[in-house]
Amino acid sequence: MMLSKTRIFLLSYLTVLFLIIMISSSAAATKYKRTVEKYQVPDVTLVNQEGQKINLRTFLNGDKPVILDFIYGTCTTICPVLSIGFSHFQKKLGPDANSVRLVSISIDPDNDTPQVMKEYLQRYNAREGWDFLTGNREDIIEVMRAFDAYVINKMNHYPLTILHLPGDENWIRINELLSTSDLMQEYKLLLKK
Amino acid sequence: MTMRFLLVTVLCFLFFSTAAAAQNEKTVAGFTEEEVLLFGEKMYREGVLPSGEPMEAIVMGDIPVDGRMFTCDDCHQRSGLGSVEGTVITWPTNGRELYRPRRKTGAWRQPESEEAKMDVRKNLPAYWEQIEEARPAYTDESLATVLWTGVDPTGRKLNPVMPLYHLEDSDMAIMVHYLKNLSVDLPPGVDDTTIRFATVVSEDIPAEAREAMLAILQAHVDVRNSQSRHQERRAESGPFYKTEMHQAYRRWELDIWELQSPANTWSRQLQEYYHKQPVFALLGGLVEGSWQPIHEFCEEHKIPAIFPLTDFPVISESDWYTLYFSKGFYQEGEAAARYLQAQENIVSGTKIVMVSRQGMAGSYLNRGFSEIWQEFGRPGPEHIKLAPDKKLSEQFWRDIMQAKQPDVLILWLEPVDLANIRTLVGEKKLPGKIILSAEMLDYSFTAIPDNLRDNVYLTYSYSLPDSQKRSKQAVKQWLRARKIPVTDLKMQSKMYFLGWMLTGAVKSMRSEFFRDYFLEGFDMMIDQDYAIAVYPRLTFGSGQRYASKGCYIVQLTRGSKPELIKRSDWVIH
Numbered sequence: 001m002m003l004s005k006t007r008i009f010l011l012s013y014l015t016v017l018f019l020i021i022m023i024s025s026s027a028a029a030t031k032y033k034r035t036v037e038k039y040q041v042p043d044v045t046l047v048n049q050e051g052q053k054i055n056l057r058t059f060l061n062g063d064k065p066v067i068l069d070f071i072y073g074t075c076t077t078i079c080p081v082l083s084i085g086f087s088h089f090q091k092k093l094g095p096d097a098n099s100v101r102l103v104s105i106s107i108d109p110d111n112d113t114p115q116v117m118k119e120y121l122q123r124y125n126a127r128e129g130w131d132f133l134t135g136n137r138e139d140i141i142e143v144m145r146a147f148d149a150y151v152i153n154k155m156n157h158y159p160l161t162i163l164h165l166p167g168d169e170n171w172i173r174i175n176e177l178l179s180t181s182d183l184m185q186e187y188k189l190l191l192k193k
Numbered sequence: 194m195t196m197r198f199l200l201v202t203v204l205c206f207l208f209f210s211t212a213a214a215a216q217n218e219k220t221v222a223g224f225t226e227e228e229v230l231l232f233g234e235k236m237y238r239e240g241v242l243p244s245g246e247p248m249e250a251i252v253m254g255d256i257p258v259d260g261r262m263f264t265c266d267d268c269h270q271r272s273g274l275g276s277v278e279g280t281v282i283t284w285p286t287n288g289r290e291l292y293r294p295r296r297k298t299g300a301w302r303q304p305e306s307e308e309a310k311m312d313v314r315k316n317l318p319a320y321w322e323q324i325e326e327a328r329p330a331y332t333d334e335s336l337a338t339v340l341w342t343g344v345d346p347t348g349r350k351l352n353p354v355m356p357l358y359h360l361e362d363s364d365m366a367i368m369v370h371y372l373k374n375l376s377v378d379l380p381p382g383v384d385d386t387t388i389r390f391a392t393v394v395s396e397d398i399p400a401e402a403r404e405a406m407l408a409i410l411q412a413h414v415d416v417r418n419s420q421s422r423h424q425e426r427r428a429e430s431g432p433f434y435k436t437e438m439h440q441a442y443r444r445w446e447l448d449i450w451e452l453q454s455p456a457n458t459w460s461r462q463l464q465e466y467y468h469k470q471p472v473f474a475l476l477g478g479l480v481e482g483s484w485q486p487i488h489e490f491c492e493e494h495k496i497p498a499i500f501p502l503t504d505f506p507v508i509s510e511s512d513w514y515t516l517y518f519s520k521g522f523y524q525e526g527e528a529a530a531r532y533l534q535a536q537e538n539i540v541s542g543t544k545i546v547m548v549s550r551q552g553m554a555g556s557y558l559n560r561g562f563s564e565i566w567q568e569f570g571r572p573g574p575e576h577i578k579l580a581p582d583k584k585l586s587e588q589f590w591r592d593i594m595q596a597k598q599p600d601v602l603i604l605w606l607e608p609v610d611l612a613n614i615r616t617l618v619g620e621k622k623l624p625g626k627i628i629l630s631a632e633m634l635d636y637s638f639t640a641i642p643d644n645l646r647d648n649v650y651l652t653y654s655y656s657l658p659d660s661q662k663r664s665k666q667a668v669k670q671w672l673r674a675r676k677i678p679v680t681d682l683k684m685q686s687k688m689y690f691l692g693w694m695l696t697g698a699v700k701s702m703r704s705e706f707f708r709d710y711f712l713e714g715f716d717m718m719i720d721q722d723y724a725i726a727v728y729p730r731l732t733f734g735s736g737q738r739y740a741s742k743g744c745y746i747v748q749l750t751r752g753s754k755p756e757l758i759k760r761s762d763w764v765i766h
Contacts, residue, residue, distance in 0.1 A: 047535075047766040051534070051535070051569065051766075072734065073734075074734035074735045074736055074737055075278070075734075075735075076267050076268055076270070076276050076278050076283075076735050077267065077268040077276065077278045077279075077281045077283060077354065078278055078279055078280075078281055080262065080263040080267050080268075081252060081253065081263070081354055083262075084252060084253075084256050084258055084262055084263055085253065085256055087262070088256045088257065108732065108734060109764065109766070110720075110730070110732045110742040110743065110763075110764050111732060111734055111737055111742055113766065114766070115568055123261070123262055124262055125259075125262075134766055135766055136762055136764075136766070137762075137763075137764070151279075152719070153719040153720070154720070154734075155277075155278055155279070155717055155719065156278075156279055157278075157279050158279040158280045159279070159280070177253060177353075177354060178253065179253040179254045179255045179256060179353070180253070180255050180256050181254075181255050
C-alpha cells in the first residue's frame with residue numbers, strides 16, 4: 001500500500017522529533033561533556049613522587065584501568081578539586097583502591113619536583129595506586145598534546161579527567177569537574193565494557 | 194591640694210581601667226579582636242578551626258573536604274580578591290567587596306564630585322538603571338548563610354566548586370569577622386595619584402653596579418610617568434565603561450634607601466626609612482652579603498620585595514613577601530645533587546668528598562647540596578672546610594687523593610684555589626667527577642687545566658652563552674634607546690625584566706592596591722621565556738618565590754677558549 005504524502009511527512013516529523021528527544025534526554029542525563037577518543041600514549045620517561053623513572057606508555061597500558069588528570073602543585077582552584085575527587089574516590093573504593101591506577105601528570109614540571117609531588121599526595125591522603133608524574137618540560141608538552149590537553153599558560157588549563165580500560169583503544173574524556181558519584185558511575189560504566 | 198590629688202588619681206584610674214577594658218573587650222565568640230583575626234586567618238589560610246580541628250565542608254555536591262587539603266585562600270587568594278583559572282572564576286571575598294552591592298558592570302562606581310556627576314560620560318546610561326544588581330551587599334547573617342548553604346541573598350546557587358562549610362555558630366562568626374576585615378583599607382605607599390617604591394643599596398656596592406641598576410629602575414619609572422598626561426586626562430573625561438581602567442592609573446615614584454655598614458644596623462635603618470616615607474613595595478636592590486635583613490624586614494611589615502639582585506637569598510618554603518630570581522648559590526648546590534642522583538644514578542657506597550672555604554658562597558652551596566642529597570636518603574659527603582687563609586699547595590691535592598680516594602670530588606672554590614690542581618693529573622686514579630660552581634669560578638674557566646676537563650662538571654645557573662641572542666639584543670636596544678651604557682648585561686637584563694613584569698602586575702591590580710594582590714599578580718603570570726634574556730625561562734605560581742627553577746650541568750671543551758657542553762636539562766628531575 002502506498003503511503004500518502006501527508007502520512008510520509010507525519011512519519012518523518014515524528015521520527016525527527018523522537019530523535020531530538022532521545023538526544024536531548026541523553027545529554028541531560030550527563031551534566032558534563034563526555035566524549036570517546038583515541039589517544040596514542042607517547043613513549044616518554046617521566047618521574048614519580050618517589051623519584052622513580054616511569055615509562056608512560058607501559059605505565060598507562062598496564063593491566064589496570066586508568067584514570068588520568070593534569071594538575072600542578074601550586075594550582076589555585078581546579079587541581080585541588082580534582083585531587084579531592086581522586087582522594088575521596090580512593091576512599092570509596094576502600095580495599096579495592098589499588099585495583100585502579102590514578103595518574104596525575106604535572107603541567108608545571110619546573111616546580112613540581114618529586115618532593116613537592118610527594119607532599120601534595122600526602123596532603124590529599126593519597127593511597128597506593130595514585131601516582132603524580134613530572135618530567136622534562138618537552139616530554140610533558142608532548143604528553144599534553146597527545147591527550148589534547150595542551151595550554152600555553154598553565155593558568156588557562158581546564159578540568160579534565162580521562163578514563164581507560166586495559167586493552168581498549170577508546171579513552172573516555174570528561175571536560176568538567178566531577179562529583180564522586182559521577183566519577184564512580186563513569187568508572188563502573190568503564191568496567192562494564 | 195589633697196582633694197585635687199585625689200580627684201586626679203580617681204580620674205586616672207577610671208581612664209586607664211576603661212582603656213584596659215576596651216582593649217580586652219571580647220568582640221566575637223568570646224575572643225578579642227586580635228584573637229579573632231588570628232583565628233580567622235588560620236581558618237582562611239590553613240583550614241584549621243580555633244579548636245585545632247580541621248574545618249569540614251562538602252564540595253561538588255558529595256565530596257567531603259578536610260579543610261587542610263583545600264583552603265579558602267587557594268581560590269580566593271591571600272588578598273581575598275579572587276582569581277581566574279581556566280574555566281573557574283573565583284569572586285572576591287574581601288570585606289570591601291562583600292559588604293557593598295555587586296553591580297553587573299563590576300567596574301562602575303558612582304562619581305565622587307558633583308561636577309563629575311553632571312558629566313554624561315561619567316554616568317550610566319538610562320537603561321542601566323533597569324538592570325538589577327548582581328547581588329546586594331552581604332550582611333553578617335547573609336554571609337554566614339552563603340558559607341553554610343551556598344545560596345546567596347538573591348537566591349542564586351554558587352558553583353559547586355565552592356565548599357559548603359560545616360561550621361558552628363561561633364566559628365562562623367569568626368570567619369565572617371575575618372572576611373569583613375580582609376583587604377579593606379589600602380596599605381601605605383599608595384594614594385590617589387602615586388604608587389611609591391624604593392630600592393635598597395648598601396654603601397659598599399661599587400658605583401658602576403649601583404648606577405647600572407638604578408639607571409634601569411629609573412628608566413622604567415620615567416616610561417610609566419611619561420604616560421601620565423594622557424592617563425590623567427582619560428581618567429577625567431573617559432567614558433563610564435572605562436572608568437575603572439583609567440582611574441587605576443598611578444604615577445610611580447622611586448626612593449633609594451642607602452644602607453650604611455655594619456649590616457646588623459640595617460634593620461633599624463630600614464625602619465627609619467619606612468617610617469619617614471612608607472613605600473608600597475621594594476624593587477630590585479643590591480647589597481653586599483646576605484639579603485636576610487631586608488627579607489625579614491619585608492616579612493615583618495608585609496612589604497613585597499620584587500627581584501632583589503642577590504646570590505644569598507633566604508631559602509624558605511613559607512615566607513611570602515620576597516620574590517627572588519633564584520635561590521642563588523644554593524640552587525647550584527641543589528643542581529649538583531640532583532644531577533648525581535637522577536642522571537648519574539651513582540651507587541651507594543660512592544665516596545663523595547666536598548671541599549669549601551668558610552664564607553657565604555661555600556656555605557650556600559654546601560647547604561643546597563646537602564639538603565637535597567639528604568632528601569634522596571643519601572649519607573652526607575665528607576666535608577673538608579678550609580680556613581680563609583689556607584693555601585692549596587700541591588701536597589694538599591696529593592693528600593686528598595691519597596687519604597680520601599674520592600669517587601666524586603666537589604670543589605666549591607675560586608679560581609685562585611685551583612692554581613695547583615693540575616697535581617691531580619699525576620695521581621693513579623682521578624675522581625670520576627670533579628664538580629665546581631661556574632658562578633664561584635666567576636666564569637674563569639681557563640683556571641681548569643685541559644687534562645682535567647674530561648672529569649670536570651660545572652653547575653651553570655644561567656642560559657647557555659649562545660642562546661637567547663634575540664632577547665639579549667632587545668635588552669641592548671632598549672638600553673641604547675634610553676642612553677644607558679651596557680656595563681653588566683646580566684644584571685641589566687634582570688632589571689629590564691623587572692620593569693616588564695612590574696607593568697603587568699600593577700595593571701592586574703586595577704584599583705585594588707593591596708600588597709598581597711600585587712604579589713598575586715606575579716603569581717598568576719604566564720611562564721616567561723621571551724623577555725628574560727639570561728635564564729632559559731622563569732616560572733610562577735601561587736606562593737612560588739624563586740622564579741628560576743633550574744641550573745645546567747656543563748662540561749668544557751679543551752683549549753684557551755673553552756666552550757660549554759650541556760650535560761643536563763635546565764631542570765633536573
